[in-house]
Amino acid sequence: MKVLRGFPKLPALVRPAVTVGSFDGVHSGHRALLDRLVAEARAEDGESVVVTFDPHPRVALGRAEGLRLLTSLYEKIDLMAAAGVDAVVVVPFDREFSSLSGDAFVRDYLVAQLGARTLVVGYNHRFGHDRIAADRLRIPGLRVVRVDECRVLGAHVSSTTIRRLLDEGRTAEAERLLGHAMNEK
Numbered sequence: 371m372k373v374l375r376g377f378p379k380l381p382a383l384v385r386p387a388v389t390v391g392s393f394d395g396v397h398s399g400h401r402a403l404l405d406r407l408v409a410e411a412r413a414e415d416g417e418s419v420v421v422t423f424d425p426h427p428r429v430a431l432g433r434a435e436g437l438r439l440l441t442s443l444y445e446k447i448d449l450m451a452a453a454g455v456d457a458v459v460v461v462p463f464d465r466e467f468s469s470l471s472g473d474a475f476v477r478d479y480l481v482a483q484l485g486a487r488t489l490v491v492g493y494n495h496r497f498g499h500d501r502i503a504a505d506r507l508r509i510p511g512l513r514v515v516r517v518d519e520c521r522v523l524g525a526h527v528s529s530t531t532i533r534r535l536l537d538e539g540r541t542a543e544a545e546r547l548l549g550h551a552m553n554e555k
Contacts, residue, residue, distance in 0.1 A: 422460055
């Protein structure tokens with residue numbers, strides 16, 4: 371798997387299918403998204419590309435009080451590689467980057483710089499400071515694929531839910547939602 375740092379000087383990617391997010395924990399919901407990403411890329415004989423952020427946006431924007439990250443950047447990358455992802459673009463996240471509109475981010479970075487043809491998003495994903503929903507994007511040549519909510523044994527899967535379970539000492543339940551064991555830190 372290729373690990374690329376930021377958007378400047380990206381190598382040419384082959385018919386990329388792209389997804390975007392923090393992917394903290396690379397939990398079962400993330401893995402459903404990654405599975406779909408990889409399938410979409412393979413169907414087009416292209417590459418699956420994850421765009422993620424470092425540091426986590428809440429950390430960069432000073433809203434991380436009490437935030438317990440589930441995985442380090444390197445753990446996320448390893449879990450994405452195990453899911454069959456072809457490339458990860460790690461974007462340095464800062465206040466300036468956070469000021470982009472969703473439309474500008476998708477158009478100017480994902481399409482213009484990465485060459486995205488397919489954008490795979492979670493059911494509730496929003497882009498940019500204006501929190502635009504993927505179904506409101508109108509970018510010629512970009513196909514948007516939406517992945518439904520993931521539930522495990524009736525429980526909604528999210529990093530927030532997993533963090534809450536861990537805070538309550540319910541590690542086994544958290545690991546069920548993660549879909550893998552927690553690394554000892």
